[in-house]
């Protein structure tokens with residue numbers, strides 16, 4: 001069939017919206033009509049090249065990174081299922097999971113399905129079976145980000161990448177839980193394990209960080225300090241449960257000294273748009289003895305330099321942990337978070353600052369870069 005997609009042909013260029021050819025679903029796959037897709041900062045790393053592998057590596061692995069259809073915060077309706085699909089039916093409302101889960105690998109069976117072994121193929125560009133479903137009008141294969149391709153009106157995805165959701169939840173709101181909400185919330189409640197009465201700092205309160213703020217507040221943190229250079233983000237953070245909002249790490253340090261009598265933050269969660277190794281020493285300086293820093297931001301995948309005071313790390317027994325998808329189990333946590341939304345305990349409507357059509361995708365990303373959106377959402381229907 002023909003559908004419409006935003007194609008990123010190479011780093012440092014705009015998306016080009018064009019008609020594409022989409023193959024029918026194969027074994028275990030479904031055709032999904034997307035209604036909405038959030039514009040997460042992770043797609044942007046393919047634009048900046050931070051997530052681009054050297055061409056000799058992709059050639060050696062047989063992977064294709066560009067041209068690519070990004071978009072991993074999608075929500076839509078199943079319109080066709082291929083052979084062997086046993087978890088979904090036509091008409092089901094679904095959101096994407098940017099890590100597929102097989103339900104059988106060691107990570108899945110021990111409750112860490114965000115680390116499912118199927119994740120090994122996330123940068124390959126193909127569907128999980130190693131072949132392409134998406135092609136340009138003249139037959140060139142199009143890669144997919146995380147096997148999804150939700151910057152398109154339709155895609156063909158494996159059932160392992162789709163989570164069924166209740167039909168009464170508006171799909172533009174549901175899309176947010178496909179990545180940003182679950183990642184931010186889980187960074188606070190799972191990875192940081194925020195406890196009642198703790199002091200939490202969230203560094204970078206965009207589409208992911210705002211949900212770390214919500215998660216920390218609902219987990220019972222006493223102080224939730226949002227750090228963001230953008231005034232609009234600092235104002236908004238207070239609606240999501242931040243008790244304080246400051247513009248810089250330096251300001252956070254001064255505030256923590258005052259609020260905690262020099263004990264600092266039990267938990268610091270890093271959700272800036274781009275991870276930068278040179279900021280780490282300062283960030284770890286905000287962590288209390290015995291405290292934990294959770295690193296959620298995506299950094300340049302080839303960068304290895306960080307600044308870190310190793311004396312302080314050991315002598316103050318601090319922890320530094322990474323998290324993928326907020327250490328969540330998407331098939332459990334996505335419906336759970338939507339349940340909290342239905343009960344009025346999780347804000348989703350307020351996360352959407354602006355909506356755009358697929359043709360307006362470049363404007364949407366410019367607004368993200370300019371700090372205008374908590375989350376911008378592409379709405380197709």
Ligand SMILES: NC(=O)c1ccc[n+]([C@@H]2O[C@H](COP(=O)([O-])OP(=O)(O)OC[C@H]3O[C@@H](n4cnc5c(N)ncnc54)[C@H](O)[C@@H]3O)[C@@H](O)[C@H]2O)c1
Pocket residue numbers: 039040041042043045179180183203204205206207208209227228229230233249271272273274275295296297298299323324325326368371373374
């Ligand atoms: N680990 C994961 O599984 C995972 C999942 C989703 C997103 N991410 C990553 O999380 C990060 C955040 O994504 P997002 O969609 O919320 O991005 P975003 O652009 O919506 O928000 C980033 C925020 O960081 C702020 N910021 C930038 N520099 C800062 C600094 N030095 N100090 C404090 N704040 C600063 C910006 O003003 C913005 O509000 C990205 O790197 C994204 O790729 C990781």
Ligand SMILES: [Zn+2]
Pocket residue numbers: 101102103104105106107108109113115116117118
């Ligand atoms: Zn698995």
Ligand SMILES: [Zn+2]
Pocket residue numbers: 040041042043072073179180
């Ligand atoms: Zn994301």
